[in-house]
Structures are given as C-alpha cells and as structure tokens.
Amino acid sequence: MENAVDRGNREGLVGWLNPARYGWERFSYWLQRLTGVGLLAYFVGHIYETSSLTQGPDAWAAMLELTQTPMGHLILLLVIGMSTFHSVNGIRLIFAHGGKGLGKPGRPDYPYDAVSLNYKQKSGIWVALILAAVAMLYGASVLFGGE
Amino acid sequence: MAMLKESQIMKIHYVTAIGALIVVAVHIMMRIIMPYSMSLEYGNVIANYHNIPYAILLESILVLIAIHGFNGLRVILLELRQSKAWEDGVTILTIVAMMAVVAYGTRTILVAQGLGFE
Numbered sequence: 001m002e003n004a005v006d007r008g009n010r011e012g013l014v015g016w017l018n019p020a021r022y023g024w025e026r027f028s029y030w031l032q033r034l035t036g037v038g039l040l041a042y043f044v045g046h047i048y049e050t051s052s053l054t055q056g057p058d059a060w061a062a063m064l065e066l067t068q069t070p071m072g073h074l075i076l077l078l079v080i081g082m083s084t085f086h087s088v089n090g091i092r093l094i095f096a097h098g099g100k101g102l103g104k105p106g107r108p109d110y111p112y113d114a115v116s117l118n119y120k121q122k123s124g125i126w127v128a129l130i131l132a133a134v135a136m137l138y139g140a141s142v143l144f145g146g147e
Numbered sequence: 148m149a150m151l152k153e154s155q156i157m158k159i160h161y162v163t164a165i166g167a168l169i170v171v172a173v174h175i176m177m178r179i180i181m182p183y184s185m186s187l188e189y190g191n192v193i194a195n196y197h198n199i200p201y202a203i204l205l206e207s208i209l210v211l212i213a214i215h216g217f218n219g220l221r222v223i224l225l226e227l228r229q230s231k232a233w234e235d236g237v238t239i240l241t242i243v244a245m246m247a248v249v250a251y252g253t254r255t256i257l258v259a260q261g262l263g264f265e
Contacts, residue, residue, distance in 0.1 A: 040216040047252045054258040057189040094161050
C-alpha cells in the first residue's frame with residue numbers, strides 16, 4: 001500500500017495553474033500566489049538595491065540611475081498593483097479561513113455550487129482587483145507626474 | 148521537522164501579514180510626504196536611517212515580510228509536491244533564505260545608521 005505521507009501530487013504545477021475547474025475563485029487563488037512570489041522577488045531585490053546606500057552617495061546614485069527609469073517605474077507600478085491585490089485579497093482570505101462570509105452549509109443541489117463561493121467572496125475578489133487598479137493609477141500619477 | 152503545527156504557522160502568517168500592512172503603509176507615506184524624487188536623495192534616505200524609530204520600523208518591515216514571504220513560498224512549494232524529504236528540504240531552505248535576507252537587510256540598516264550625514 002502506498003504510504004500516504006509520500007504520495008506525490010500528480011498534477012503538480014499544471015493542476016496549480018489550471019483556472020478552468022474551479023471558476024473565479026481559482027483565478028483569485030493563483031493570482032494570490034503569483035503576486036506573492038512576485039512581491040517576494042521584489043522584496044529581495046529591494047533589499048539588495050538599498051544595500052548600495054552603505055557604499056556611499058555615488059553607489060546610491062548609480063543604483064538610482066538603474067532603477068529610476070521608465071522601465072523601473074513600470075516595474076514599480078506592477079509591484080503597487082500586486083501588493084494592493086495581495087493585501088486586499090489576503091484580508092478576504094483571513095476572514096474566509098475564520099469562517100466569516102462563507103454562509104451556512106446547505107444541501108448539495110444541482111448544479112452543486114458551493115455555498116462558500118458566494119457573492120460576498122466574489123465581490124471581495126472584485127474589490128481587490130479594482131483597488132489594485134486605483135492604486136496603480138495613483139502610483140502612475142506620482143511616478144510619472146513629474147514631481 | 149514539525150516544530151509548530153500548521154495551524155500555528157498560519158496564525159503567524161496572518162499576524163505578520165497584518166503587521167506588514169501597517170508598517171509598509173508608514174514606509175510608503177515616508178516616500179510621498181515630499182516629492183518622490185526628492186525623497187530618494189542620498190541625504191534624505193540616510194536621514195531616515197538615522198531616525199531611530201524609523202530604523203526600527205525598517206527592521207520590523209524586514210522581519211515581518213521575510214517571515215510572511217518565505218512562509219508563503221514554503222506553502223506554495225508544499226502544495227506542488229508532498230513527500231517527507233521534499234517537505235523537510237523546503238522548510239529548511241526557506242528558513243535559511245529568510246535568515247540570510249534578514250541578516251543582509253539588518254546589516255544595511257546598521258551600517259547606514261553609522262554613516263555620516265551633513
């Protein structure tokens with residue numbers, strides 16, 4: 001008999017990225033993970049970037065020349081969008097994991113829509129996406145606004 | 148390799164998320180209370196590091212995001228594949244990476260604190 005502890009996840013990354021099976025919530029699921037990985041990469045890069053401070057003003061200026069470019073600003077805009085979505089959707093998930101906003105369990109009737117995947121959860125995902133877009137617009141006004 | 152239960156780790160994950168949200172908000176405010184490009188001038192940034200409460204805030208950002216981020220990465224990697232060796236390897240790797248990032252960032256904060264500012 002196969003040891004349950006050592007059982008492999010046969011779908012792996014393909015199963016993780018498949019948005020078709022679980023609907024809108026699956027989209028939110030992998031967007032939360034993709035933004036999380038993206039933000040972790042930015043965090044590590046940001047720590048490396050700021051470490052140039054310790055080498056004096058010239059090293060700092062050289063690093064700014066590399067990052068304070070239109071491409072650097074576009075990456076920063078993406079980071080703003082990712083961090084806003086990740087934060088707002090993360091708050092939704094904290095509530096959901098605590099059982100808030102999931103509704104009461106009901107009899108599974110056709111077409112077997114889960115009660116937990118209700119309009120509150122769906123609107124939470126939309127709010128996260130809309131706030132991310134608003135934050136990106138504000139970020140663009142600061143980064144490209146010429147201040 | 149199970150020093151903490153997953154439920155306890157998830158509580159840490161959520162607490163660090165909320166903590167990070169607050170301190171990062173303050174960090175971003177510090178960049179936009181003056182024109183963005185001016186806030187990035189060497190003198191201004193070093194002055195930030197010389198401000199002890201702000202340096203503590205930076206250290207807390209570093210620790211909270213490192214814990215939250217690398218635990219998030221651990222969760223993603225454990226979702227992809229499950230076996231004793233994989234789970235132990237992923238846990239050790241993410242803890243080591245987290246400690247390395249915190250150590251490197253702390254070094255920057257400490258050295259920048261000691262730099263002269265005219």
